[in-house]
Amino acid sequence: MFAVGAAVLAGGRVFVGVNVENASYPLSVCAERNAVAAAVAAGERRIEAVAVVGGEREPAPPCGGCRQVLAEFGPDAAVISESVAGTRRSWRLRELLPDAFGPASLG
Numbered sequence: 001m002f003a004v005g006a007a008v009l010a011g012g013r014v015f016v017g018v019n020v021e022n023a024s025y026p027l028s029v030c031a032e033r034n035a036v037a038a039a040v041a042a043g044e045r046r047i048e049a050v051a052v053v054g055g056e057r058e059p060a061p062p063c064g065g066c067r068q069v070l071a072e073f074g075p076d077a078a079v080i081s082e083s084v085a086g087t088r089r090s091w092r093l094r095e096l097l098p099d100a101f102g103p104a105s106l107g
Helices: 031-041 064-073
Strands: 004-010 013-018 049-054 078-083 088-092
Touching (some): 004 031, 031 049, 031 064
Antiparallel strands (some): 004 049
């Protein structure tokens, strides 16, 4: 199991999520997307930052699917990732997903 927890800052509030793994891997849901879903369920539509903590020794940035979801809710969001060992890295979402496909791309 690859344990991950995430929190997104949206509208001055923090929304949390954890990854939910499943024996059928495609049905698993990442912590970042669960945190975004919690924010959206509370009526938020803009993400200011996301923090990710993984159970490995090195920080893990969001996966490609999570980057896409995060980009639609906060293309300029700060992304901070920390490992259980205390190592931290940070980026802007645009650095992790340059030239992202988003709502404006739909024409």
